[in-house]
Amino acid sequence: MALIVQKYGGTSVGSPERIKNVARRVAKFQAEGHQVVVVVSAMSGETNRLIELAREIQPHPDPRELDVVIATGEQVTIGLLAMALKQEGVRAKSYTGAQARILTDSAFTKARIVSIDEQKILTDLDNGNVVVVAGFQGVDENGSITTLGRGGSDTTGVAIAAALRADECQIYTDVDGVYTTDPRLVPEARRLKSITFEEMLELASQGSKVLQIRAVEFAGKYKVNLRVLSSFLDEPGEGTLITFKEDDKMEQAIISGIAFNRDEAKITVRGVPDKPGIAYQILGPVSEGNIDVDMIIQNVGVDDLTDFSFTVHRNEFTKAMDILRNQVQPHIGAREVIGDDKIAKVSVVGVGMRSHVGIASKMFRTLAEEGINIQMISTSEIKISVVIDEKYLELAVRVLHKAFGLEQEDA
Amino acid sequence: MALIVQKYGGTSVGSPERIKNVARRVAKFQAEGHQVVVVVSAMSGETNRLIELAREIQPHPDPRELDVVIATGEQVTIGLLAMALKQEGVRAKSYTGAQARILTDSAFTKARIVSIDEQKILTDLDNGNVVVVAGFQGVDENGSITTLGRGGSDTTGVAIAAALRADECQIYTDVDGVYTTDPRLVPEARRLKSITFEEMLELASQGSKVLQIRAVEFAGKYKVNLRVLSSFLDEPGEGTLITFKEDDKMEQAIISGIAFNRDEAKITVRGVPDKPGIAYQILGPVSEGNIDVDMIIQNVGVDDLTDFSFTVHRNEFTKAMDILRNQVQPHIGAREVIGDDKIAKVSVVGVGMRSHVGIASKMFRTLAEEGINIQMISTSEIKISVVIDEKYLELAVRVLHKAFGLEQEDA
Numbered sequence: 001m002a003l004i005v006q007k008y009g010g011t012s013v014g015s016p017e018r019i020k021n022v023a024r025r026v027a028k029f030q031a032e033g034h035q036v037v038v039v040v041s042a043m044s045g046e047t048n049r050l051i052e053l054a055r056e057i058q059p060h061p062d063p064r065e066l067d068v069v070i071a072t073g074e075q076v077t078i079g080l081l082a083m084a085l086k087q088e089g090v091r092a093k094s095y096t097g098a099q100a101r102i103l104t105d106s107a108f109t110k111a112r113i114v115s116i117d118e119q120k121i122l123t124d125l126d127n128g129n130v131v132v133v134a135g136f137q138g139v140d141e142n143g144s145i146t147t148l149g150r151g152g153s154d155t156t157g158v159a160i161a162a163a164l165r166a167d168e169c170q171i172y173t174d175v176d177g178v179y180t181t182d183p184r185l186v187p188e189a190r191r192l193k194s195i196t197f198e199e200m201l202e203l204a205s206q207g208s209k210v211l212q213i214r215a216v217e218f219a220g221k222y223k224v225n226l227r228v229l230s231s232f233l234d235e236p237g238e239g240t241l242i243t244f245k246e247d248d249k250m251e252q253a254i255i256s257g258i259a260f261n262r263d264e265a266k267i268t269v270r271g272v273p274d275k276p277g278i279a280y281q282i283l284g285p286v287s288e289g290n291i292d293v294d295m296i297i298q299n300v301g302v303d304d305l306t307d308f309s310f311t312v313h314r315n316e317f318t319k320a321m322d323i324l325r326n327q328v329q330p331h332i333g334a335r336e337v338i339g340d341d342k343i344a345k346v347s348v349v350g351v352g353m354r355s356h357v358g359i360a361s362k363m364f365r366t367l368a369e370e371g372i373n374i375q376m377i378s379t380s381e382i383k384i385s386v387v388i389d390e391k392y393l394e395l396a397v398r399v400l401h402k403a404f405g406l407e408q409e410d411a
Numbered sequence: 412m413a414l415i416v417q418k419y420g421g422t423s424v425g426s427p428e429r430i431k432n433v434a435r436r437v438a439k440f441q442a443e444g445h446q447v448v449v450v451v452s453a454m455s456g457e458t459n460r461l462i463e464l465a466r467e468i469q470p471h472p473d474p475r476e477l478d479v480v481i482a483t484g485e486q487v488t489i490g491l492l493a494m495a496l497k498q499e500g501v502r503a504k505s506y507t508g509a510q511a512r513i514l515t516d517s518a519f520t521k522a523r524i525v526s527i528d529e530q531k532i533l534t535d536l537d538n539g540n541v542v543v544v545a546g547f548q549g550v551d552e553n554g555s556i557t558t559l560g561r562g563g564s565d566t567t568g569v570a571i572a573a574a575l576r577a578d579e580c581q582i583y584t585d586v587d588g589v590y591t592t593d594p595r596l597v598p599e600a601r602r603l604k605s606i607t608f609e610e611m612l613e614l615a616s617q618g619s620k621v622l623q624i625r626a627v628e629f630a631g632k633y634k635v636n637l638r639v640l641s642s643f644l645d646e647p648g649e650g651t652l653i654t655f656k657e658d659d660k661m662e663q664a665i666i667s668g669i670a671f672n673r674d675e676a677k678i679t680v681r682g683v684p685d686k687p688g689i690a691y692q693i694l695g696p697v698s699e700g701n702i703d704v705d706m707i708i709q710n711v712g713v714d715d716l717t718d719f720s721f722t723v724h725r726n727e728f729t730k731a732m733d734i735l736r737n738q739v740q741p742h743i744g745a746r747e748v749i750g751d752d753k754i755a756k757v758s759v760v761g762v763g764m765r766s767h768v769g770i771a772s773k774m775f776r777t778l779a780e781e782g783i784n785i786q787m788i789s790t791s792e793i794k795i796s797v798v799i800d801e802k803y804l805e806l807a808v809r810v811l812h813k814a815f816g817l818e819q820e821d822a
Contacts, residue, residue: 016467050487056427058494065497068505069490072483076461079479083469086476094479098509099554143510 002167003035007157010044012172012231013077023084035125039135039157042073063108067147074134082132092130097137104138104146111146116163151212158215162222169224172231177240178210180406181258186398188407194241199256202349202383254352255404258397261345265317268309271335274301285327291316295378317341344393347385360384366403372396413578414446418568421455423583423642424488434495446536450546450568453484474519478558485545493543503541508548515549515557522557527574562623569626573633580635583642588651589621591817592669597809599818605652610667613760613794665763666815669808672756676728679720682746685712696738702727706789728752755804758796771795777814783807
């Protein structure tokens with residue numbers, strides 16, 4: 001018998017029929033002898049409907065009151081799912097975030113979980129109940145309702161799993177696991193049986209929509225076993241287990257996957273005086289414009305001048321260029337500011353590359369053989385990212401996937 | 412400066428535009444120097460939408476979970492109204508039933524209020540806030556969400572007014588007060604400036620939809636001044652004050668109004684053996700069939716036989732007749748069971764009639780002069796009700812309204 005936390009997103013509970021499907025799956029797990037806590041999101045579309053309603057009242061809704069309004073989305077789902085479970089003959093009990101005592105700070109609309117009172121849930125489980133908890137929401141120490149921000153339901157699932165010391169936190173989603181790369185791009189892409197938290201973090205930060213990066217961080221911190229599964233398959237299979245252990249299997253897998261991202265644009269400031277404080281003088285105004293920066297590269301300077309490059313989200317490219325040309329360039333006396341929003345970022349991710357030299361050179365050689373020019377490079381302990389011309393993205397991902405042998409079964 | 416509780420029903424908060432109107436009205440009250448607590452219902456249609464959703468999951472929804480689902484209706488409204496108030500520049504704070512610590516018993520979907528923790532609300536008021544509380548809902552001692560049943564929002568308003576010792580509880584509705592009778596029937600019908608609780612109770616029990624009978628009872632018990640006002644008039648005027656005092660004015664008003672009801676049907680069991688226990692033998696099976704009985708009349712018997720009459724809701728007429736003919740009649744050996752669903756009940760209500768003889772005879776004479784036959788009569792301390800043929804209803808109400816001088820201004 002295991003204690004399992006299952007999290008179902010908005011699409012998985014998007015209609016009464018789907019809620020009944022979830023109930024049947026949960027009932028099956030309980031019948032197999034497991035204790036189950038279910039964390040649910042609002043029915044798909046509901047949160048947006050509530051936000052729209054709030055905006056009709058107040059263009060910039062008061063954060064405390066906005067949370068009061070949008071927290072109702074998950075509250076409806078927990079009630080409906082508990083009913084559906086009872087209809088299946090399963091004992092069930094629902095809890096809002098406040099009722100489960102998911103204590104958060106008071107940062108309305110983007111609160112962080114401080115603690116969870118697990119005692120009530122454990123007692124219910126011991127009495128044979130399936131416990132249904134509203135994701136995405138909590139309560140602050142004044143008793144005000146808070147929400148955790150987008151993707152917060154994943155975080156709730158992980159936090160409850162951590163508090164209950166659950167054997168596993170299962171995230172049901174619309175894909176059946178984490179893949180070596182996007183199967184729409186590379187038909188040979190393969191579902192990974194397991195992956196480490198660090199790799200998952202790198203993949204998530206590269207635009208993988210499978211899991212919210214915050215939930216992955218949380219799971220890593222509290223050593224919660226996370227599993228990604230499909231909620232739409234009758235037999236969800238094993239999905240992908242995200243572990244905090246680099247087990248024997250993992251040691252042998254050098255590269256776990258190829259991530260990519262078409263949402264970025266690159267900007268280069270040319271002929272920058274190579275002196276202390278220059279990075280701040282360039283990025284300070286960008287950051288003040290509320291623009292997030294991803295890759296940042298500065299090479300060794302020549303003749304006291306250097307080039308400074310970074311990437312921003314494509315939606316903010318024009319705004320960032322304006323700031324740099326109008327505020328930064330005249331101020332620091334740079335030669336020119338050039339930009340390109342027709343780029344793509346491709347990353348090779350794998351915890352195994354720590355102890356294997358030659359990954360980078362294999363990556364660069366593979367791309368060179370296809371005539372793909374590398375515009376920028378940045379590396380971390382378990383990731384190598386390159387920026388290339390957008391038109392070569394599919395080709396690059398395909399040849400790298402093959403070069404690193406990712407189509408083969410897990411070793 | 413007064414402390415006022417205002418309650419707005421579902422129609423009054425039925426759209427973002429209407430919620431903004433309510434906010435403007437509340438802001439005006441506060442600007443006049445009053446402290447205001449607002450109690451709101453769910454936006455019109457919302458509760459029914461949620462119940463339908465629940466029924467799609469479970470034909471007879473689990474009561475605890477149904478309350479979790481439908482309590483979201485009022486929760487959305489409190490958030491939106493608090494936003495609208497802030498948009499008007501008013502400090503405001505919303506509370507769900509649980510947050511306001513409206514403690515109830517655990518009778519889900521029809522809970523009763525046990526106590527309210529007024530301290531938090533009073534502190535907020537003293538800090539210059541308008542406090543917005545969700546009507547219709549509370550929390551039991553286990554922390555489960557409860558609802559008070561239909562019309563519960565009025566009860567919440569009164570209960571909060573009682574707990575805060577408010578100067579007045581104002582119920583905003585779609586009529587501008589309590590009338591001497593239905594103005595659609597009698598154009599001369601006049602709004603009453605004030606009415607006693609006992610009279611209001613009788614009027615409410617006669618089908619007046621202005622106030623829920625439960626809220627009136629509650630107000631009477633805790634001596635809360637209730638006022639009925641229109642939420643759709645720019646200047647709501649004075650409405651009708653429902654007082655627990657029979658003040659000097661009231662002493663002089665013998666009759667306050669004419670109530671009527673077309674929803675009933677009468678049933679007579681003829682030739683019943685006149686012996687102890689017979690009333691129970693007749694009404695027991697009816698009550699077991701979950702049929703409510705209103706008027707009950709048994710006259711003095713002749714030759715050890717008597718006739719037993721009562722009225723039921725017209726929707727349950729057929730069911731009641733079946734029970735009586737198949738279960739009761741053979742069992743007690745009654746001669747026959749006859750029924751009529753083409754009846755109407757007309758009541759003359761007034762606390763003044765206690766000390767005035769002749770009201771009954773004036774009522775009966777007035778009806779007789781119009782050739783209207785009286786089929787049943789029942790009386791209470793402050794009410795005389797008669798059952799007549801349905802086709803004479805309008806005529807009866809009109810002539811009685813005139814006979815008792817109700818078209819004249821309050822004395």
